[in-house]
Amino acid sequence: MTTEAALATDTPSGGRTAPAWRHQHVLDLDDFGRDEIDAVLNTADSMREILDRRIARVPALRGRTVVNLFYEPSTRTRASFELAGKALGADVISLTASMSSVQKGESLIDTVRTLRAMRADVIVMRHASAGAAYLAAEHTDASIINAGDGAHAHPTQALLDLYTMRHHFGDLTGKRVVMVGDISHSRVARSDMWGLAAMGARVVVCGPPTLLPRGLRAAERPAHAETALPPVTVETDIERAIEGAHIVMALRLQSERQQGGLLPSVGEYARRYQVTAERLARAHPDHLLMHPGPKNEGIEIAADVATSDRSIIEEQVTNGVAVRMALLYLLAGYAPGDVEGGAR
Amino acid sequence: MSTLAIHNARVIDPGLGRDGIADVVIVDGRISRVGPDEGSAVVDADRIDATGLVVTPGFVDLHTHLREPGFTYKETIRTGTAAAAAGGFTTVCAMPNTNPPLDSRAAIESVLREAESATIRVLPIGCITRGRAGAELAPAGELRAAGAVALSDDGDAVADPSLMRHALEYSTAFALPVSQHCEDPSLVRDGHMHEGWVATRMGLRGRPASAEETMVARDIALAELSGAHLHIAHVSSAGSVALIRAARARGALVTAEVTPHHLVLTHEEVAFGFGADYRQLRYNTDAKVNPPLREHSDVAALRAALRDGVIEAIATDHAPHARMDKDIEFDLAAPGISGLETAFGLCMTLVTEGDLSLPVLIERLTIGPVRAWRLDRQPGLDGLGTLAPGAVADVAILDPAATWVVEPGRFLSMGRNTPLAGRTLTGQVVATIAAGRVVHRLESVAAL
């Protein structure tokens, strides 16, 4: 059946292979193989080219509906998905759901089922509760993209981080990537760890002990759970962490951490953990600087460092649209039934 | 005069030190005789052939949430007691976190009135503090007079140390055990499961074992100060076990219970389920419970404490919820497991795995909890938890070797919230007799 459909098209696709893709949903990178991450990043390369066209719009997903379901405010991620969906010709609807609909008794499951009944093909979801995207995925056959669930995961941000890193370093095998800051509350850090581990990078996380989650060190887990978290090195000393780093990523520090008693003061944090030019002198000579944004210059990152030629922070934003286009495209290709029927 | 004879069972009655093949004869709702061939001597009796089965006193649960009044969409006294009977329980102590809470004579009496039509015995627990608000003491004397057998604010801890001190002191006037849900609220704030590597994987804030242990330590000190009877509800951590062990060695009046789920399951259940596949994450709200499921080392310590008697009671913490309380975001989902109907089967895991003998398991489900709270001193409860002649005839008939699959849809409880759905358990309650009446019986058990 599929062979016939393929033969009936007037340009054989000789020499091109189908991208490795096995996902109906994108919930986190913990179940992504290196081949799948490569498929996303390669597809994103093609999408970048489209974005550079005068009319940055192709009809690949015409007739498909992408719903942005955001329970938490977000401008960048939401806009990025809107642009991505529109560039591929999909209909894009953005809903800012408030938790008040939860209080009115409409459960997340109800909402997701309603959206599916309205023919949503992809639901991009951001939610303050860890695991919310998993709950949605269990109750719909639409594709769910996790655009951030509590402190758990943010796989599309991680993919765009990987895309940006690969663009500069090529193969990430053996590269030392250091994440500095509030690891406990960072969904980006969690997803980055999985993605970087899959790509063969050496991951170091660094922060004050109150902002490091328990169990990250393999020694804190029973032997049978060794692979249950990605392999990372944990440091509380930023100088030691940055030593020889190819990539240094500063994570956003929320001021609530001070009120919550996790930090003596933001000022002390800045003195002990700010990514500064002086500290970066210990990094690899070709090191690059990243930040998942929005950044607090003068707190987790020094202003001169954030705008230096080592910083690829701006690039991360542009690449975000291409990576999200790639995901929408690949998910559309997964949906069951796509290979039925012959040539028309 | 009605007579029921149970023939040829292995009778395990730890309260009386009996373990052997015998018949049990019940006359007019009370135990008449227990002994080899006693059944053959009686005439005109209903008979049950229990060859190959085990007969024990009916189980006693110190920790059951019946949800009535106020939360009858989760469970009622009628459905909760039916579930208890199906689980082999003939006495359940009903927790007072209802709406209104059981903090007044009228509230206790209304539960007792409602329970009159139940097939098994309901013993209400009164609140420690008024409205469970943790600010003022509830009227313990009045609650005692109305029939409360213990005090507890379960679901929440009494956080204020001074108030807890006074609650313990005051309880001594009425010989009421004070059952504390030990979790320091400030240490578990925003936490939804055990703090450890699984919580880190899931991006969830944890409830550290130390939140329980610090309060266990504090309350033991306060109990020793006042000479009161402190009962530690649902002990979950190895550290708590060590504290209780030391307190009891000093002679403090401290008792403790452990739930079947804390004896068998770990925090991995929340994320990975059985046959853990660490690539496939899930957020199983049916495994969300307070205190949370912890680590293998905690399970091992709890089993050891149960074996050597530092923990003398198994209690279910049966906490039924409606699907709408569970089929939501993990952090919003209600904590609790519907546990009455799986308690025996789950606890048999300890016997199967060699951590406990069957007689000791039965001890912890019968006379253990009775002695912990001295329930047999309550009026009309002489011989509770035993098959002593003259005692009310509460009996469980068990098949320790039978295997069965947990199907929540077939529960008698309205709460289908169990992480055990689909799991095969070994050990089944085949019949339950309360006050001489058969209140639960599997279809496969034929009358003679």
Add this chain to the structure above:
Amino acid sequence: MPDMPGLALDAQAPLLDEAGVRRAVSRLAHEVVEANGGTEGLVLVGIRRRGATLATRLASAIASFEGVLPASGALDVTLHRDDFAQRGLRSAPLPSDLPSIDGRNVVLVDDVLYTGRTVRAALDALNDFGRPKVVRLAVLVDRGHRELPIRADMVGKNIPTSQEDDVRVLLQEVDGRDAVVVVSKGGAA
């Protein structure tokens, strides 16, 4: 053909052998220049992949007799096809790489013209890059069976075929040899 297991490409004698392909390309090159009235404003846009390879060859051929190398580029139409829902993820999209086409005389180049759907997708895609003065279509093989009102301006070889058959253009750069072969779909599976 690694993506077409089960197809025996050598089952029959080729419709065009290596020399035949060379002659057809050469003929196309001359027709392109003639239609354009020289190389002024000429842009060759090949449809990925083999059309793009052919466009490069045509440009070289034109350079050999005109002395001027015309501009050329590659266009990927994967994301412009109207049959994504049927095809799914059969092939990964590749970046397009085009010179400016505004006001130029674009010649779209492809290997086989069949239903016309690829060409329609290519015309759509071209719109996103600019507004050519004129667009012409050059194909190495026209095998008939059009489903859209599209025809080629320049054809290397017309090959009447049955819809049961599949026509394949093999090129040295992609496939390791030059040939045009016909394979029976019945031979698959």
